[in-house]
Amino acid sequence: MPMIKIDNIDYDTDKLSPEAKAQLEMLMVTENKIRQLQQDVLIAQTAYNAYAAALKAALPSPLEQLQGSGDTIKF
Numbered sequence: 001m002p003m004i005k006i007d008n009i010d011y012d013t014d015k016l017s018p019e020a021k022a023q024l025e026m027l028m029v030t031e032n033k034i035r036q037l038q039q040d041v042l043i044a045q046t047a048y049n050a051y052a053a054a055l056k057a058a059l060p061s062p063l064e065q066l067q068g069s070g071d072t073i074k075f
Contacts, residue, residue: 002013004024016024 003010004013005011013021013024
């Protein structure tokens with residue numbers, strides 16, 4: 001007889017109606033899905049940051065761009 005607490009009230013899950021049990025099950029499935037999606041966002045953000053850093057490293061520096069275009073630097 002597992003207990004759950006909702007709005008500071010303890011409920012015996014064995015005594016819930018079939019409809020309440022179904023809603024509780026979907027709530028738990030949804031909570032797990034939200035956790036998985038949050039982890040996916042963290043993974044995607046990490047990948048995004050890595051790609052952005054790799055792009056910056058692959059770009060020519062401003063000095064290299066000026067030297068390659070024939071322009072001179074004026075002070």
